[in-house]
Amino acid sequence: MVKSKKLVIVESPAKARTLGRFLGSGYTLKASLGHIRDLPKSKIGVDVDNDFTPQYINMRVKSAVLKELREAAKNSTSIILATDPDREGEAIAWHLVEAIKAVNTPYRRVVFHEITKDAIEQAFKSPRDLNMNLINAQQARRILDRLVGYNLSPLLWQKVRRGLSAGRVQSVALRIIVDREREIDAFVPVEYWTIEAEFTKEAVKAASSFKAILIGAGEKKKITISDQRAAGDLIADLKPAVFAVGKVTTKTAPREPAAPFITSTLQQEAWRKLRFSAKQTMALAQQLYEGLPLGPEDSTGLITYMRTDSTHVAQSAISETRDYILDKYGHDYLPQKTRQFAGKVKGAQEAHEAIRPTSIKREPGKIKQYLESNQFKLYQLIWQRMVASQMASAKFENITIDIEAGKTHSGTKYTFRAQSSDSVFPGFMALYTEGKDEDEEQKVPKLPKLVEKDPLKLLRILDEQHFTQPPPRYTEATLVKMLEQHGIGRPSTYAPILSVVQQRDYVEKQRGVFKPTELGILIRDILVQQFPEVIDTGFTAQMENKLDKVAEDGYDWVNVVRDFYIPFAKDLLAAREQLEKVPPPIETSEEECPQCKQDKLLIKVGRYGKYMECPSCQFRQSFRIHTGVLCPGCPEQAEIIGRYTKKGKIFYGCAAFPKHKFAMNAKPLPTPCPQCGGLLAEYRDDQVKCTDAKCGYKAKKKDDNNAVT
Template sequence: MAKSLVVVESPTKARTLRKLLARSYDIAASMGHVRDLPKSQLGVDVERDFAPKYIVIKGKGPIVKSLREAAKKAETVYMATDPDREGEAISWHLREALRPVNPTVRRIEFHEVTKDAVRRALAHPREIDLDLVNAQQARRILDRLFGYQLSPLLWRKVRGGLSAGRVQSVAVRLVVDREREITAFQPQEYWTIEGTFTPDGPDAAFRARLVSRDGTKYGTPLEENVHVLSSEAEAQALTAEIRAPAYRVKEVKPGERQRHPAPPFTTSTLQQEANRKLSFTAARTMRLAQQLYEGVDLGKEGTVGLITYMRTDSVRVAPQAVAEAREYIRRTYGAAYLPESPRHYRSRRNAQDAHEAIRPTAVPRTPDQVKSHLRWDQHRLYELIWKRFVASQMSSAAIDTLTVDVAGGPFLFRAAGARVRFPGFLVLYRETVENGEENGEGWLPDLAAEQAVRLLAVDPAQHFTQPPPRYT
């Protein structure tokens, strides 16, 4: 009986599938796209409904020949390229190249490179989705029309070597507009005043911000209906007045708030967090994620994909993965760290939602268990993805808050404190950008309404409004 042929894009993915599938399948890699528009001409017939003209990419002839020979011997050809429009287009181009020697070409789709996922895909093959293919073709044709028709104009009008593009030209416009905003920005000076108070002595001191005088609120130039301290002379004069009155605690407001875990990663949030936490560029993050997705040799366990497909705008998660995470949390941290019901996150309104969020393919496969099989950078990224996903199913953190108003004469100062009462998901994962309460804002000494406090110091501070930041 003839074997079936499974075609993927990369040799790494091919090696993984060879170890996951039975010997009744041959695995081959196309090394990415095999057909594209010609480089020597526009390759798009704008007079005939923008019909593209495709040719075999230079250097890919031997690969196409090898795939044709393998397809000729195969019972069925399965296209197992990535589950997105680019992967769908690669499958379509391969089908067009291989169909003359084997018309039985099917498409299989899996979002994680694991034995169960691949077997399920093989059990449910489908036809190639021409809507996805056409979406990729439209993008490719627009790229060509922009690049080949606008770039020569830049060469004539600006200088040689410049290029225009469907995305890059718009990005350049955004960068230029922001730079003009920064150049035109006029900073405004303003001052704030803080006081250091104590009920007993220096060891119990706390800092509070000047909020108002006789009901007139102080603020920044960006706020409405506030008085702005716009000069050092005004701030120093006010500082001298502040030293005169006796002060007491006017009000103590205890409170509580919850902090909820972030959803699992999408492509963009993974790139942002990997940059903030690991200092990885977006390109490096995606390269490492591709390696973790396509498969890593884990010794006795064999080669397996460690994460789901990394190009996604969805925060949706498979029920089986949620159940795995909840069981791990219950076993490792206890029932208090497990919400009564699974958490479900909602994707953005315009999300395509074609794939799951980025998550580990098996929660029991912890970062420590796979560390010896990964390079340091692969391990750091896997750890980031694993922790973010597991934390997304944990209990919220409970934060105690305390606001204290201190009054003296016409002046009102306000101090705020916060502390974590129950850490919840914070025991495992913290986002890099933290709110004040998790950033060590600190707690306040025991205070009661009408309690006298002594002013130890008054500190005026100069500030300037800031221009909009440059894009990262």
């Protein structure tokens, strides 16, 4: 057979379809479906006595794919490796070369950060050799993770119970969550009081009143009110006071837009605004990057590569964005100079571009009809963030008014303060504002026009009790932010980390926040006691820095692994000899055994997740979460109960199954639909919706008592 075409290998069929649009008939495109070779599952697969040589094997599940790739390679003039532009993609390309073994067919590597015509043409004009520094960095990480996981997990099986796992980065994330929970448990609230006064200008109606907080007494600019008695004494002292405006400060302050997304900030913002998990966000971003059919445009890559630490944006994309802003919003919304953002974040990998749309002209509204709902929401978020990043600053007028209180009983002068911040120019905020991790601050009413020495009339004075609050539990957004700040893991690892600690029953997500289970706390304590370095945040960050040096500077990866393994092996030997067997925590349910009716059922964890068992008669059933909600349409009027799938996900179904087959993924609520009286359910985005599609009722989740707004 005459060889006439070049073979291009990518990871996924979707990427192959999109790429095929731009390459033409001279190329054959094939997908490897991810890695084709890996370490064996049945053993560690690393020869620690021979410079940690990895024992890679061709993956059995990929045998048909590998056979197809080998056949295609034989019939091709050359092989072009077009896998993703990061360490993992470089490693996949290298493994493909090793597995295909096309000795007589030359291969080259091409790299692109967006699947567009210009980017593909440029990449194929500049093929290169494989980058062994990137490959070795990925290889070192894989070996380190294997050495930790395949040694610590059996230790936990032996000392606690089978089915548990520990990982080099996963265990650090668990420690962070547990340590925060202990901070919360140890927190002692401190009482404090505030005094607020409501004023109005003399001879002006009370409708134009405003409020101010007591901030100082005498020369002290800060006042602390510890209890109700102290608050009462201050109010009594203020009864005869005369109030007048003291200092009035007015400042115009700019507010700058946020940088275009990198992986971590995309995951954080998608959680804050869309309630997407990190895993869900990355899956959707992958689809947008690899390409989706847009009617007449066919399959099109909509965003740049979604695993990146860099806020850099190509000049061509900036120019296109600025042209759009000028045309859509006008000169006032376009800054004179191109907006530049700080370089790579701490510990960043290769300098990629930020996550941005491949074309700003492709407005979200224009392509909404071609996208699934969640694809559209994430694309719109990325598009808005990119456009806003090049728009003019917003401007706010910040007013601070100090009010002096004189002629008090004690002769002490007191100071109250009122503040407001009013938008005078929306700038980028006309399109997009960044989400917050905490609750939004209450809007402060606009202050009336006041000048120094204006007399004021006191309408009322109020005291209010407060208590200091413990630190909040982590959400998807704040945990990713914490991992990034400490240099733990990399963009590609955040989503799997958050998933695995939940799958192992170490952490539960309750109302959007992470709470460790008793098992998670036990595992954290064992690992901290026996392997203090391995799950230390600082030590883990240093390891990430060393891996970066392998990738960027060609550091010897074997020495990096050896420096880690020698002390780790000593700790492992000591743990095997010294650590006593620890019984796993057993949780008692409120459900009575239906068979013997003598004991409450115990909640245990087996190979396929949680189950319930009676300690007296060994009656066993799948784990159930009681909702107290009757199943609609059930002839037996059974309850809707929650169960776990084998993958650890919760679904809700009729307790009378299989007699009545009703199931749903959303959590049912006992409050009936206020519109039609039907079943309400709470969805992942904190939306409460009626399950009857014809009704269409929906609202935002309000509180833990199932009240809705």
